[in-house]
Amino acid sequence: MKSPRSYSRIFILLALLLVVIFFLNVSLGSVTIPFSEVFNALTGGEVSKSSWQYIITDYRLPKALTAVLVGSGLAISGLLMQTLFRNPLAGPFVLGLSSGASLGVAVLILGAGVFGGVLGTWLTSSWSLVIASALGSFLVLLAVLAVTLRVKDTMAILIIGLMFGSVTAAVVAVLSYFSSAEKLQQYVFWSFGSLGNQSWGGIGILSLCTIVGIIIAFISSKSLNALLLGENYARSLGVRMKRTTLVIIITTSILAGAITAFAGPIAFIGLAVPHITRQWITSSDHRILIPAVLLFGSIIMLVCDAVAQLPFSEYTLPINAITSLIGAPVVIWLLVRKRKLFF
Amino acid sequence: MASEKEHIVLEAKALAIGYTSKKQRSVIAEGIQFQFSEGELVGLVGANGIGKSTLLRTLSGMQKALDGDVSILKRPLSSFPPAALATQLSVVLTEAPSSKNLSVTEFISLGRQPHTNWLGRLSEKDREMILWAMEQTDTLEIRERKCFELSDGQMQRVAIARALAQDTPLIILDEPTTHLDLYHRAYILKLLKRLANDTQKTILFSTHEIDLAIQLSDKMIVMTTDSIVVDEPCNLISQGHFTDLFPKDSIFFDEETGSFRVK
Numbered sequence: 366m367k368s369p370r371s372y373s374r375i376f377i378l379l380a381l382l383l384v385v386i387f388f389l390n391v392s393l394g395s396v397t398i399p400f401s402e403v404f405n406a407l408t409g410g411e412v413s414k415s416s417w418q419y420i421i422t423d424y425r426l427p428k429a430l431t432a433v434l435v436g437s438g439l440a441i442s443g444l445l446m447q448t449l450f451r452n453p454l455a456g457p458f459v460l461g462l463s464s465g466a467s468l469g470v471a472v473l474i475l476g477a478g479v480f481g482g483v484l485g486t487w488l489t490s491s492w493s494l495v496i497a498s499a500l501g502s503f504l505v506l507l508a509v510l511a512v513t514l515r516v517k518d519t520m521a522i523l524i525i526g527l528m529f530g531s532v533t534a535a536v537v538a539v540l541s542y543f544s545s546a547e548k549l550q551q552y553v554f555w556s557f558g559s560l561g562n563q564s565w566g567g568i569g570i571l572s573l574c575t576i577v578g579i580i581i582a583f584i585s586s587k588s589l590n591a592l593l594l595g596e597n598y599a600r601s602l603g604v605r606m607k608r609t610t611l612v613i614i615i616t617t618s619i620l621a622g623a624i625t626a627f628a629g630p631i632a633f634i635g636l637a638v639p640h641i642t643r644q645w646i647t648s649s650d651h652r653i654l655i656p657a658v659l660l661f662g663s664i665i666m667l668v669c670d671a672v673a674q675l676p677f678s679e680y681t682l683p684i685n686a687i688t689s690l691i692g693a694p695v696v697i698w699l700l701v702r703k704r705k706l707f708f
Numbered sequence: 709m710a711s712e713k714e715h716i717v718l719e720a721k722a723l724a725i726g727y728t729s730k731k732q733r734s735v736i737a738e739g740i741q742f743q744f745s746e747g748e749l750v751g752l753v754g755a756n757g758i759g760k761s762t763l764l765r766t767l768s769g770m771q772k773a774l775d776g777d778v779s780i781l782k783r784p785l786s787s788f789p790p791a792a793l794a795t796q797l798s799v800v801l802t803e804a805p806s807s808k809n810l811s812v813t814e815f816i817s818l819g820r821q822p823h824t825n826w827l828g829r830l831s832e833k834d835r836e837m838i839l840w841a842m843e844q845t846d847t848l849e850i851r852e853r854k855c856f857e858l859s860d861g862q863m864q865r866v867a868i869a870r871a872l873a874q875d876t877p878l879i880i881l882d883e884p885t886t887h888l889d890l891y892h893r894a895y896i897l898k899l900l901k902r903l904a905n906d907t908q909k910t911i912l913f914s915t916h917e918i919d920l921a922i923q924l925s926d927k928m929i930v931m932t933t934d935s936i937v938v939d940e941p942c943n944l945i946s947q948g949h950f951t952d953l954f955p956k957d958s959i960f961f962d963e964e965t966g967s968f969r970v971k
Contacts, residue, residue, distance in 0.1 A: 451806035587828035591821055593807035597770060601801075602821045602874070603794035649810045652827060 372653050375645065379660040383433075383667075390432065390667045391425045393676040424561065427568055429667060431560045434568070435628050436638070436666025437659040438575040441582050442620040443635030444658045448589050448651070449613045450523045456636035457621035460509050460522075460614065461529030462502045466625040467556065468533040469501020470494055474552045475537075475544040494555065495567070495626045502622035505529050506614075513610055519596065522614075557683030558629035560670055567627055574623035579659060581616045585609070586651035593649055632685055633692025634669075638662045640699055665691075716782065717878050717910035718744045718767065723776035725759060725766045733774055736762050737931065740776070742938040744912065744927065746877065749904040751921035751941075752914040754931030755954055760914040761882060763931070767912070768799050768880045780878060794822035798874035800867045800881040808856035812866050815855060816841055819873030841872035844903065861892035868899065872907075879903075881913040885920075893917050897924050918950065919967035941966075 392403045398417050406412045406421040442457035450459070458464070473493060512525050541549055563571070582589075588609045591599040600606055624631070639654075642661045646653060666688075673687045724738035736759035744750055754760050765771040767778055769785050778785040780796050788796065798819065805815060819841070820834045830838075842848045845865040850858065858866065864884055871879050881900070885893040897917065901924045904911045915921050921928060922941045930937045930949045937949050944950060950961040950968075959968045 448807075584826070587821065587824070587826060590818060590828060593805060593810055594815070594818055595801075595803055595806040597801055597803065598799070598805065598818075600770065600790065601768065601794060601797070601799045602818065603791035605790055643809065647811075649807055649814055 372646070372648070372657075376656060376660070379657070379664070383660055383664050386664050386667045386671075387429055387433070390429045390671045391421060393671050394420070394425060394674055395677075395679050395681075396420055397677065427563050427565065428561045428670065430568055431563050431571065431628060432666045432670045433663040434571050434575045435560060435624050435631060436634055436662040436664070438578060438620040438624050438662075439631060439634040440638035440642075440658045440662025440665075441579055441655060442617040443637075444639040444651075444654060445582055445589070445613050445617050446635070447639055448592050449610065450519055451592070451595065452523065453640070454636065455523065456633075457617055458530075458630070458632075458635065460526035460617065460621075461505045461533065462618060462621045463625050463630040464530040464533035464537075465501040465503075465505030466498035466622070467501065467537055467630060469497040469499070469504075470555050471537040471540050471552055472501075473497035474555065475540040475548050477548065498629075499622060499626040501533075502618065502625060505533070506618040506622065509614060509618075510611070513614060514607075519610065522610075555629050556685070558631045558685035558688075560628055560684055561681075563627060571623055571627050574619050578616050578620035578623075579655070581612065581619075583652075583655050585612060585616070586655060589613075589651040590649070628684075630685065632689045633696075634662060634666060634688055637692040637695050638665055641665070641695060644699070715746045716743045717746050717748075717780065718742075718912065719777075719779045719782075720767070721777045721779075723766070723778060724774040725762050725771075726774050727762075728772075728774065735774060737936055738775065740936050742927075742929065744910050746910055747904055747908040748910050748926045749901050749924060750910070750912045750927045750929065751925035752912065752929040752931065753916070753918050753921055753953065754914075758931045758933065760931060763929075764880055764882050764912070764914055768797055769793055791822060794874070794876075796876050797878045797880065798871040798876040800864075800871050800879070800884055802882050802886065804863065805855055808854065810855050811851070812847060812853050812855070812858070813838070813851045815866055816847070816851075816869045816873050819870040819875075822874060837875055838873050841869040844872055845869040845899065860887045861889070861895070864888065864892070864896055865899075868896070872903070877909055879909055879911045881911070883914050883916070885915050885917050894920060897921070900924075918953070919965075922950075922966045 388403070391407065392398065392400055398421070402412055402417055403421060406418050407426070412418040439457055446455040446457055446459060447453060508529060509522065509526055513522055516522060541552065588599070588604050591602045591604045592609070596606060621635070638661050639658050642654065642658045646657045648654065669687045669691060670684060673682045673684045675682060720740050720742050723740040724735055725740070726734050726736040740763070752760055752763065762771065766773050769788070780788070817830060817838055820830060820837065821828060824830060824834060842851060845868050847862070847865050847869050850862055855863065868881070868884070884896050884900070888896065897920050900911050900913060903909060922945070925941055927938060928941050928944055930944055930953060932952050934952070937944065945963055945966055953961070958971055960971055962969050
């Protein structure tokens with residue numbers, strides 16, 4: 366096993382790349398702002414136009430930060446799920462977390478018509494969306510945890526998570542069938558996912574959840590490494606399986622739940638980034654994989670966001686469509702070229 | 709022999725194994741009794757489905773005993789917290805590691821987990837132990853390879869190296885010779901014999917290679933539907949215990965050669 370130190374060059378390179386991409390991401394947008402001005406705005410220097418300063422600090426910077434948090438958080442939770450379920454196709458959403466969030470939001474938006482008037486308007490404000498989707502994922506999480514405590518087999522948890530997903534999707538479908546076109550559109554827009562329009566307060570909560578999740582993931586690296594051998598071997602090495610399973614599921618839920626609450630369901634980052642990372646990092650050691658996946662996740666999310674912005678045009682594409690358009694072919698390419706999807 | 713008494717590594721007293729569900733318990737075998745000392749190689753034989761794996765799972769603490777006691781180095785198995793047990797007992801399972809992407813070195817290094825700190829950092833001693841385990845099992849040349857590139861024989865050697873790296877007085881192996889050709893079956897069992905001799909570890913393995921086990925084991929456990937007998941192979945042969953191992957319609961046990969023959 367190579368020591369983490371021998372990977373330091375790759376990490377320095379990735380960190381530099383992240384800084385460059387972050388800067389590029391902030392520079393690109395519908396309004397063209399010269400690089401030097403962007404640099405000044407970011408470092409607190411003088412900016413020639415106050416509108417530029419406003420665009421960068423109140424719009425682009427929060428959006429880029431959200432992209433970093435969303436990318437790293439989702440990618441880490443994908444890695445955790447793949448190791449826990451010993452399944453290369455596992456991602457943060459296999460537990461039904463995003464379906465839970467969708468259900469919460471669907472009930473809020475599509476059901477808001479029932480309350481009508483002022484209450485209805487208040488209910489569909491952005492903060493209540495966040496709360497609804499957080500509640501939705503939290504409920505699904507509680508259900509998954511209840512199952513985890515009863516069922517020993519992790520594969521069963523995986524299947525049950527998928528079933529929760531199907532049930533909530535069905536409820537959403539029924540709700541959509543009975544709602545107005547306007548409400549439906551609002552729901553569809555939420556499901557596109559969005560990195561923009563985050564308040565600094567929201568980013569604060571999101572970064573708290575993401576950082577806590579990542580720290581717990583890193584602390585669990587030793588057990589995660591043992592899990593690579595399979596459940597029985599891990600047990601024989603002294604890993605307390607029930608506790609470890611619980612910690613990993615709760616961590617994933619904190620990460621994926623908070624991110625879905627703020628940015629909507631974002632596909633493929635959790636599934637694809639760990640696989641992309643494994644193309645460069647041959648180690649299976651989570652002490653190396655976790656920081657690497659974190660960096661790759663941030664970089665890829667920033668790139669996806671820059672593409673979604675359609676630089677130099679006025680249009681913004683839904684971020685969820687871009688991550689799927691980039692993520693799905695990557696997974697297919699990996700399968701075709703490598704014949705196997707390892708984890 | 710008084711000194712040997714002090715070095716009993718694995719002991720079972722009136723042990724009953726099997727499964728319990730809510731309503732009933734199904735006993736697979738009971739009244740199992742044995743003591744194995746350090747440096748002993750013990751072969752466990754019996755027909756398919758007789759409960760060899762259940763016995764090994766019970767002895768390694770993966771499954772609860774229905775009745776009776778198992779103790780490792782005079783301490784009851786159930787009193788070991790998981791981390792402490794991992795320093796006394798290592799296992800080699802029939803299952804391959806779930807992650808085929810692990811390299812041989814990574815796979816073997818994971819055996820050091822019970823001895824490393826909270827992050828799993830390998831010390832100089834850990835590295836020496838890993839190197840030693842690789843030397844013992846002839847896996848040094850393949851250490852850079854990934855698990856999915858290994859043959860069954862190589863994989864088995866790597867799995868044994870991992871258990872060696874764990875550095876425990878007791879190793880339990882579940883059918884280490886399945887899927888292997890004749891050469892590798894003999895190779896693996898001879899390796900276990902040498903390790904038991906050289907390192908004074910107690911090594912317990914289940915196998916279908918009865919003639920090889922008779923030649924190499926210090927003691928054997930013979931499981932049949934009626935009884936479980938533990939003794940030295942030559943005594944077991946003279947008492948005719950192998951004769952009852954399988955139904956007698958197509959094979960018989962030849963006591964002269966110590967092997968089974970087709971009728």
